[in-house]
Structure formats: C-alpha cells, structure tokens
Amino acid sequence: MPKYGILIDYEFCVGCRACELACKQEHNRPDGEWGIYVNKVEPETVEGKIYYFPFPTDNCNLCGKRIAKGLQPACVHNCWVGVMKFGTIEQLAENMRKKPRTVLWAPH
Amino acid sequence: MRVVRSIARTGPGCHQGCGVLLYVEDGKLVKVEGDPRFPLSQGRLCPRCQALREVVYHPDRLKYPLKRVGERGEGKWQRITWEEATETIAQKFSEIKREYGPESVIFCSGTARDVYPYISMLADSFGSPNRVCFGPLHGNACFFPKIAIMSALFGSFAVADCAQSYPERYEHPEWQVPKCIVIWGNKPVVTSPDGFLGHWIVDCMRRGSKLIVIDPRRTWEAAHAEIWMQIRPGTDAALAMAMLKVIINENLYDEAFVQKWTYGFDELKKRVQEYPPEKAAKITWIPEEQIIAAARMYAMSKPASIQWGVALDQSKECISTLHAITALWSVTGNMDVPGGNIIKGHLFGLGIPSGQKRKTVPGEQKRKRKRIGTGKYSFLDWADMIPGEALIDQMLTDVPYPLKAAWIQGTNTFACGTADARRTYEAFKKLDFNVVVDLFMTPTAMAFADIVLPTATYPERDGIYNPVGGTNCIGVISKAIEPVGECKSDMEINLKLGKRLNPQAWPWQDVREMFDFMLKPAGVTFAELREKGYLFGSFEYKKHEKGLLRPDKKPGFNTPTGKVELYSTVLDKCGLDPLPYFEEPPESPVSTPDIVKEYPLILTTGARTAAFFHSEHRQIPSLRRMNPDPIVEINPETAEKLCIKDGDWVYIESRYGKCKQRARLNGGIHPEVVNAQHAWWFPEKPGPEPSLFGVWESNINLLLPSGWTGKSGLGYPFKAQMCRVYKVE
Numbered sequence: 001m002p003k004y005g006i007l008i009d010y011e012f013c014v015g016c017r018a019c020e021l022a023c024k025q026e027h028n029r030p031d032g033e034w035g036i037y038v039n040k041v042e043p044e045t046v047e048g049k050i051y052y053f054p055f056p057t058d059n060c061n062l063c064g065k066r067i068a069k070g071l072q073p074a075c076v077h078n079c080w081v082g083v084m085k086f087g088t089i090e091q092l093a094e095n096m097r098k099k100p101r102t103v104l105w106a107p108h
Numbered sequence: 109m110r111v112v113r114s115i116a117r118t119g120p121g122c123h124q125g126c127g128v129l130l131y132v133e134d135g136k137l138v139k140v141e142g143d144p145r146f147p148l149s150q151g152r153l154c155p156r157c158q159a160l161r162e163v164v165y166h167p168d169r170l171k172y173p174l175k176r177v178g179e180r181g182e183g184k185w186q187r188i189t190w191e192e193a194t195e196t197i198a199q200k201f202s203e204i205k206r207e208y209g210p211e212s213v214i215f216c217s218g219t220a221r222d223v224y225p226y227i228s229m230l231a232d233s234f235g236s237p238n239r240v241c242f243g244p245l246h247g248n249a250c251f252f253p254k255i256a257i258m259s260a261l262f263g264s265f266a267v268a269d270c271a272q273s274y275p276e277r278y279e280h281p282e283w284q285v286p287k288c289i290v291i292w293g294n295k296p297v298v299t300s301p302d303g304f305l306g307h308w309i310v311d312c313m314r315r316g317s318k319l320i321v322i323d324p325r326r327t328w329e330a331a332h333a334e335i336w337m338q339i340r341p342g343t344d345a346a347l348a349m350a351m352l353k354v355i356i357n358e359n360l361y362d363e364a365f366v367q368k369w370t371y372g373f374d375e376l377k378k379r380v381q382e383y384p385p386e387k388a389a390k391i392t393w394i395p396e397e398q399i400i401a402a403a404r405m406y407a408m409s410k411p412a413s414i415q416w417g418v419a420l421d422q423s424k425e426c427i428s429t430l431h432a433i434t435a436l437w438s439v440t441g442n443m444d445v446p447g448g449n450i451i452k453g454h455l456f457g458l459g460i461p462s463g464q465k466r467k468t469v470p471g472e473q474k475r476k477r478k479r480i481g482t483g484k485y486s487f488l489d490w491a492d493m494i495p496g497e498a499l500i501d502q503m504l505t506d507v508p509y510p511l512k513a514a515w516i517q518g519t520n521t522f523a524c525g526t527a528d529a530r531r532t533y534e535a536f537k538k539l540d541f542n543v544v545v546d547l548f549m550t551p552t553a554m555a556f557a558d559i560v561l562p563t564a565t566y567p568e569r570d571g572i573y574n575p576v577g578g579t580n581c582i583g584v585i586s587k588a589i590e591p592v593g594e595c596k597s598d599m600e601i602n603l604k605l606g607k608r609l610n611p612q613a614w615p616w617q618d619v620r621e622m623f624d625f626m627l628k629p630a631g632v633t634f635a636e637l638r639e640k641g642y643l644f645g646s647f648e649y650k651k652h653e654k655g656l657l658r659p660d661k662k663p664g665f666n667t668p669t670g671k672v673e674l675y676s677t678v679l680d681k682c683g684l685d686p687l688p689y690f691e692e693p694p695e696s697p698v699s700t701p702d703i704v705k706e707y708p709l710i711l712t713t714g715a716r717t718a719a720f721f722h723s724e725h726r727q728i729p730s731l732r733r734m735n736p737d738p739i740v741e742i743n744p745e746t747a748e749k750l751c752i753k754d755g756d757w758v759y760i761e762s763r764y765g766k767c768k769q770r771a772r773l774n775g776g777i778h779p780e781v782v783n784a785q786h787a788w789w790f791p792e793k794p795g796p797e798p799s800l801f802g803v804w805e806s807n808i809n810l811l812l813p814s815g816w817t818g819k820s821g822l823g824y825p826f827k828a829q830m831c832r833v834y835k836v837e
Contacts, residue, residue, distance in 0.1 A: 012310050014297040014328050016718050021158035021730055025139055031729050044744065044775045046338070050331040078142050080152045081297070081310045 002106035007092040011101035015052035019075035026074035056107035112588035118221040130588035170562035171593020181797035210235035216243040218519035233613030237479035243519030244496035247824030256491040260678040263666025267578025268413035270308035273647040284447035288409035294417020295327040303577015326776025342693035342828030348432035350388030354403035362441025372675020411447035426823035432688035455645040456630035485821030486682035503535035513541040520723040523551040527812035551803040569597035583642035693828035707830040723787035738769040738806040765810035
C-alpha cells in the first residue's frame, strides 16, 4: 500500500511545466515520455478561472533514489511556485485539512 | 560527481538570475537543479534551465570561429583560428576607423544581461558612441521607457516590493505584504520580467495579496484576480488618468506625502478632470464601475504595489502611460514604503543605470555629439539613449555620416524584436563588415555575418551577476565545465579583442582580473564573492526622508525640484507635455475607422511563453515540444465567423505585410483582439537565402511599419495595430 505522496496546491499552480522537465532530466526520459504531466482546465468563455493539475503518470516512482538520500522528488524540489509537497500520506492529509483546492497523489 | 553553485545568466538568454546547482560528471554537465540557498529563487527553476543540457550539448552549437567564404547568405563558411578571427576584425575595424571615424562602427547587443558592460567597454575603448541596445528596437520599446521616465520623474528606479531586497525575504521584519498588487500589462508568472521573478507574486498571493489585473487576455493572474479589467490595447493611459481622477476627487490620496514630496499636484489634478471614468470606459472598453472599483481598491489598500510590464512600453506615446502610472503610486503614498513600489538600493554603486554611468566615461561628452540620433529627440539626449529607428534610417541613408560595420553580440535583429523586419535586414546587409557572436547559426548570422564567433553558455564560463532590475544582490556565475569546441565566453572574447584594439583600456591579464577590478566598489574579489555565492546590498525604505537619494545627501528625490515631479520639469524642458495624457494609437478603431473596415482586429504582438526567450530555444526539443508552432490567439466567436478552427494555419495581415501562424482559440481573449507570438524562425529549415531558416514565414514584425516611434523617441505600438486574419488555403 502507498506510504508517500505528493500534495499539490493547485490553486497556485501556474502551469509553467518546470516539474515535467525536472522529472525528464532526473530520469533521462526520452522526448515524449512523462513522469508528471501538467493538465490545463480552462473555461471556454471569458468567465471563470484557469487551473493547472500536474498529474504523476505511471512512470512516477516518487524519485526513490533521491528520497533515500533525504532529497525531495525532482518535481517538488524544482517546482517554480513551490506548490508541491512530498511526505507521508498521513502528514499530507493533515496539511490538506488546512487548505482547500489541494490534491493528494499517491502514484506509487 | 561535482556540484557547482552558480547563477543562471545569458546565454541562453534569460531575464533573471536564478540560483542553480550544476552537477558535473567526467567533465560533463549531467543535471541542473534549483539552488535552495539562493534567496531570490529558493530552489525553484523554470523549464528553460531544466533543458539547459540540451542547449549546451546541442549538435548545432557553433563551436569554432567561422569566416564567410561564399556570398553573404550562401551559407558557405570556413573554420578559422581565434587569432585569425581577432586579427581580421581588428584590422577591418581599424581601417574603418581611420577612414570614417570610430563612430562608423556600431556595437549591438540584445537584452545582454550580464554581457552588457563588456559590449559597452568595447564600444567605449574603440571610441564609438554607438552602443546599440536590443539590436535595434523601434522606440527602444522595452524597459528603457520605464528607466527614462522614472529617472525624469523621481530620479531613480522603482519596482513592486516582494521582499526581494533582503536575504531573509518574506521573513524580514520591516517588509509588509502588499494588500493589493496591480499586474499591469504583463504575466509575470510566465515572463519574470527585468529582474522580477514571477513566483514572488504567487508567494505574496499566498500571504494574502489581492490582485488587480489589466490585460486584454485572461492570463492566469487575470483569472485569479479580484478585479480583471479587459482593456482595449493601447489605451492604458486613459485608464490610469481615470483612476487618478477617482482617487484625487474622492480624497483617497495620501495628502501628507503629496504635500511634502510631490511637485505639480494641482496641475495634475486639473489635467485628470479631462478623464472621467465614463469617458475612459468608452475609450478603454472597461466598464465604468469597474474602473471606479479598481481605483478605490488600489487607493484604499495599504500598502499596494504596481508590477508593470512591457506592454506599457509598447504603445506609441508610452511615456505618458508610464507617467500616469508613476503618479498613481506616488499620490497614494506607495513610493518606497514596505509593500509598495520601492526604490532600488545603492548596491555598492554597481546598480547605476548604464546611461548615467556612461556620462563618466572620459571623452564621452565629445563623442556624444557624433552619436546616432543626437539632437533628434531632446528627451533621449537627456536620457542618454540612441533612438532605435533613427539607427536604421542612418544605416540606409548615410545621413549625417555613413555606418560601415557592426559588432552584433547576442542579438537576432530582424528575426527578433525590430519592427519593419525587412527594412532592418536591408540596413544590416548594406554594411561593409559584420561580426556576429552567438551560440547558434541564426538568421542574423546567416544573412549578413562576415565573421561568426562562438560564445559559451553560462555553465561554461565565469561572470558577475549584477541584476538590471529591482533586486538588491550581486553574485557570481561559476564555470562548471569546459566550453564545447573552441567556444569562449563573451567576456573573454571582448577582452581579447579589446586588448588588440586598445590595450590601455583593457589592462587585465584575464577575465578574473577584470572581474576583480569591476567588483572593487563592493569590496570583494571575484574569488571571495564566489565563495559567498551572493552578497546583498544594504537597504532602507523611505530613502527620500533620509537623504539617501540625492548626490548632495539632502532629503528629497534626485530631480530638479527635489520632489516627485507629477508635473515634469524635465519633459517640459524637452518640449514634451509635462503632464500625462492619452493619445489614440496611430491605427485603431477610433483613429482610423476607414482602415478598420478592412483590418478589423486589433493585433498585439510579442506574446511570451515559458518555453523560449525571445528568438532563442527554437532548436531545443523539450522546449519546442511545449510550443511547436508560432501561435496566434483568437476568440472562438471571432474564429467561428472567420471559419477558423483551433490549430488551423492562418495569415495575419496588416496594411504593411503578412505572416502565417497557427490559430489557438482562447475564450479569454477579447473578441476584437488577436495576440501573436514574435521572434519565430525555424532552425530545422534551410539556412541559406532565401529561406534564412524560414525567417520570413511567421515573422510578425513584417506587419509593423516604420515611422511610429513616439514623440519622445521612446515607445512604439507593438501591441496596438490593426490586422485581419484568414485561413491559409
């Protein structure tokens, strides 16, 4: 069962895609392979907000090697707006109670 | 594995210096990561640095000096040694100097970043007053108008306060969260303009800042704002004047600050009466009640700051817009207060704007008389800048004297920012001798270079980080790896050529010695600063109260009256309107209704993307994948009427020219506005003429004519022009 996860404060994700490329660099992924992928939700009319959702794909192993060294996953470390958090699911769920518009992923 | 702590700088180009960790294995760069210890970026790193390895090790990197062996544009090059390259350039430049004078050689940069001083030093030591920025840009319509107007109105440079002046950042006890941030004409979370990192805005939002956003497009910031005003492009001055009227007439201004520290308030008050919100609403397309609400929200939020963007430099009479906005933060008492618009610190005397610094170069005053465009615009003479468009005129006409050669370092001329791209291309082609210094073979190098010099990327070199914008620290760029091929850093290249041309002006053995000399005012050597990583300058708020702004150390601002000049004595002396006003763009639904019948859409150009820096990065796979084609954004309603579907290739056409880009439908853009990307070329297409890497296919600057520089010599309507759009059949 999953122990660790990534909590994303999607209210403030600006969709820069730094996480995608940090992951690609860390894992030397070929062009077109993603470990995390940023999806965009944009209203078709002029009303409403734009939201971005970084989604960890099946390739995501939460940067096991980095975690073993006490580092953050590459996407979390480099996140351009600092909206990603790594931790145990319990810790992150606790964080989630304090902030709406967050999403908790347990990809692995 | 070795990790080198450095700061990201050009090239590849970038507006900001983020702290980076460069991982090196067996002499190769294997990974780039954000440096959590660097206070301004705190470990964050955008896609362009994440893809840095792809730039450094790109197979198309220029690796050796090249000499042209065929006709210009044929793409026939021969590898030569650095000695031969330097000798050829020195001889040619010296010949031209003897025959026509040193002013006949121009020295061009792009945005230049930390390369800036070395290009200026090269021009100065050669004796040419013609140091051209943005290589060239009509109306110098990027950042320079802001520098010039702020110098005129309050003698300094100010920027929104996001705690960037202190290493402790948001934890510093004196800093306050801006209650309101106005994002005007930019999307900082994508662009991080001029020394201002966009994530600071998000950090402030997470600490409670509310946004007012002024933009014809629904940017992320606009979508998350309390008030988003979808403005008609080019009418920002009318909005600012109406906001001033509300604030002044409703007594929402800071009376104490206005009385003590401003000059010409009564004149301003009288002028803004010409702009009631009702009238501004008609001009700007923004509902009257929204203008009033925004004015009240901004004035009643204490503190409040304004983050303004390049869109405000890119109207014809931009000086007036910037003047009115400066008046907004001045009359509301947000000048140099925590969480307001802060005046940049002294930064060891290293942060002086280039123009002011150049006044101290020996012989500069005499040389200036020969500078291109001198006497054409009094305000530019005052601000010490060369008018971009006058440069092109002179290249083509030889009046008042001929230009013969160009040193083109890190700028892509007609493939990038310049309006009337073909005319700029013709102008450079006419010169006898051109040298291009760059990372890749660009359309510029292909079209008219006689010698091409390969420069190093930032992990391949040392350098000094000295931000141009409103930050308050210096640092070093640390070499992590040997350059590929025979590449040399811009600093090494200029030192080598400088020593050959004028050894007295370049007395240093190597770049480290040169850096030590340049860092003397800060009291550190390059090695010491490298050890520290970065060094913050001292910083205080309300410098005008403490005598920290004027050379005579008296309280007040560094202006003729010692006040913030709402009524500008400098503009007055230069024959310009001393008070702000609104003028219609040269082409608009109001000023040219006849043209609008055929060209009904307002075109704004220069849309930025996180994937590219201006004309760079098109050959970098990870980044190109983010934005494979040139994009023009169109409202779905408009597109439907024109039978255009998402992803269709379309022509964008003005009275002056056309180009083709790919339509992206966006419900968040005004139905009467389209927004096109700039600086497109296709490294994958043939380089030799006539293709020049497909540079004429999607070049938005083919649509923009000459002759629209603002009255002050600053400003050009890159973001307000009439066009039509139709599907490519």
